[in-house]
Amino acid sequence: MGRSWRLALGLAGALALPAAASADMLDSLNPMNWFSGDKYKPEILKDTPAEDLYNQGLARLKVRDYPAAAKSFAALDKQYPYSQWQRKGLIMTTFAQYQAGSYEDAIGSAKRYIGLFPQAADVDYAYYLEAMSYYNQIPDISRDQDRSAKAADLFAQIIEKYPKSExxxxxxxKLQVTRDQLAGKEMMVGRFYLNQRNYVAAVGRFREVLAKYQTTRHAEEALMRLTEAYLALGVPQEAQTAAAILGHNFPDSVWYKDAYALLRTDGLEPTEDKGSWISKAFSKLGLG
Known part of the structure; x- marks a missing residue:
């Protein structure tokens, strides 16, 4: 018999109950009987008055104890549902979480506020806090730009839905900043494809920049890179159009000088084809 089995049997023997005392001891081991002699008086605790919770939150905001402030305002949301105190508590919870740098919590609270109070006078502020929570987490362009896209979408909604908002x-x-960030990511990937001589994939990325972000600072380079990629693909007409649009809209750009020089090496001149997608993309904005 192994050592572990001997220990188990020894422990079982030590815990064996004497026959005469087994009933009493079993009663004593029943957890239902442990507190039978205690007096328990059920009591319902009253909620803290709403105004007190709100003032507590404000006091904690004043000393920049944002996590504690968020807890006070969150208590309003929980204890006073379907009331104006809930609405005030939830928007202030969102603000306190944002100030604390708890951006994911602030995003969740803002979404809940928008869902519960879509017609509230300050719902634009909830959108703004949500947008800023994404905006403050935007990484450099070498990383995924999901937060940039979400921030851009929310800023655009504020502009469209609440044109008189402060x-x-x-x-x-900030919409322009986020769009510039998104365009920068597309340009980085496009350059990579261009260096790999994957010209079709590169054109796709530069096309995305001109389709969605042509008011950003990256539009000039995108046109020059299209000139380069289309020449490499043997599509000189599109290359000439890209250079012509670049020269028309950004005549002093260093990118135009590079595009012009590139065309001249093949004996070509910038010439716009009005039927080109590049020409049509810019004419929609009155830039072509």
Whole structure:
């Protein structure tokens, strides 16, 4: 018999109950009987008054204890559902979480606020806090730009849905920043494909920049890179159009000088084909 079995049998013997005392001891081992002599008086605790919770939250905001402030405001949301105190508590919870840098929590609270109070006077602020929570997490262009895209979408919604909002001007500025970030990512991938001589894939990325982000600073380079890629593909007409659009809209650009020089090496001149997708893309914005 192994050592572990001997230990198990020894422990079982030590725990064996004497026959005469087994009934009493079994009663004592029943957890239902442990507190039978205690007096328990059920008591319902009253909720903290709403105004007190709100003021507690404000006091904690004042000393920049944002996590504690968020807890006070969250208590309003839980204890006073379907009331104006819930609405105030939820928007202030979102703000406190945002100030604390708890951006994922702030995003969740903002979404909940928008879902519960879509017609509230300050719902634009909930959109703005959600957008800013994504915006403050935007990574460099070498990484995934999902947060940039989500921030851009929310800033665009603020501009479209709430044109008189006090957050519109800042949303316009930050929308441009996020769009520039998204365009930068496309350009980085496009350059990679170009260096790998995967010209079709490169054209796809540069085309995306001109289709979605042609008001960003990356549009000039995208046109020059299209000139380069189309020449490599043996499609000179599109290359000439890209260079012509570049020269028309950005005549002093260093990218235009490079595109022009590239065409001249093949004995070509910038010439716009009005039927080209490049020409049509720019004419939609009145830039062609």
């Amino acid at each position: 957050y519109v001007d800042d949303s316009r500025y």
